[in-house]
Amino acid sequence: MKLITFRHADGSRVGALAGDRVIDLHDAAGGRDMNGLIDDWPRLAGEIGAAVREARTTLPLADTKLLAPLPQPRRNVWCVGKNYHDHAREFAGSGFDSSAAQGAVPTVPIVFSKPPGAVSGPGDAIDSSLDPMASVDYEAELAVVIGKAGRVSASDDPMSFVFGYTLVNDVTSRGLQKQHSQWLLGKGIDGFCPMGPTLVTADEVHDVGSLTIACEVNGERRQHASLADLIFDIPTLIRTIGRSISLVPGDIIATGTPAGVGLGFDPPRYLRAGDSVCVMLEPVGVLENPVI
CATH class of the missing domain: 3.90.850.10 (Fumarylacetoacetase-like, C-terminal domain)
Known part of the structure; x- marks a missing residue:
């Protein structure tokens, strides 16, 4: 899975990249940022995977702004x-x-x-x-x-x-x-x-x-x-x-x-x-x- 952090109209959120389309994972991730997603991945992986497979609505990559996947690392x-x-x-x-x-x-x-x-x-x-x-x-x-x-x-x-x-x-x-x-x-x-x-x-x-x-x-x-x-x-x-x-x-x-x-x-x-x-x-x- 290609995970991303992106900025859209209502702020920063996590997603997945499928070709030139962005799958918004904000709800599936419970509003977590990438650090939180990694923290809880053992519990969330199934739900995230299902959200990617079943995505019916996607965003054009061109309409979003990609951020660093981890824009605010916890440490150096x-x-x-x-x-x-x-x-x-x-x-x-x-x-x-x-x-x-x-x-x-x-x-x-x-x-x-x-x-x-x-x-x-x-x-x-x-x-x-x-x-x-x-x-x-x-x-x-x-x-x-x-x-x-x-x-x-x-x-x-x-x-x-x-x-x-x-x-x-x-x-x-x-x-x-x-x-x-x-x-x-x-x-x-x-x-x-x-x-x-x-x-x-x-x-x-x-x-x-x-x-x-x-x-x-x-x-x-x-x-x-x-x-x-x-x-x-x-x-x-x-x-x-x-x-x-x-x-x-x-x-x-x-x-x-x-x-x-x-x-x-x-x-x-x-x-x-x-x-x-x-x-x-x-x-x-x-x-x-x-x-x-």
Whole structure:
């Protein structure tokens, strides 16, 4: 199921996307937002499924405004740095890498976060003026959305914690990232975490490693990689984060970006006002954002 959060005439509500039609799930979800829907999914899944199958009235997607599937995350977005081999080498050689002590390819996952205020939705503008160093970069990433609370024990199957998958663009001020020798200030800027367009439930994705992620800037392909190329796979990331930190439903884990970021070109090819950047992965869809 492709779940969405959308704005219509009377406010924000959850729904499902079927082609170019939106199924309004507000009543079936009891008025819950996406966080609440994930919380109560074991009890609501049957009713939600029936509402999707039996939908008689739908809305044209063009008449709605898609928001981030989780427009107000409860906590910071968990992020993973240098998690594709080619990008790890690309970044290690850039002079911007404060984690270089681990070597070009990390031996353990590098985890940082983006605050909830960084989250924006499909079509929302990336404000390049918020980067005082004119060094705005893009990073296409698959994001895992957690559906079960608790710490991940040695006997747990980490994938049992997965509710579904979405996309994020881990937009970054490379200048701030380098200046402060850490990643939060360069990556946590307002609106620097576009997310969406859909949240695909885990039952729809049978083999994450078979998926391919891509990014285009102004129609030019910049990034393209298989999720099978992750250095640390999704179970490893969930276990690493959840071993000592209790996960909560609605937690978001961005799994890292492949090679081809703007920093990797000589000279760097950063985003500028007037650009359009698209992150793509089926079955999640296309996440497109203009730069202003």
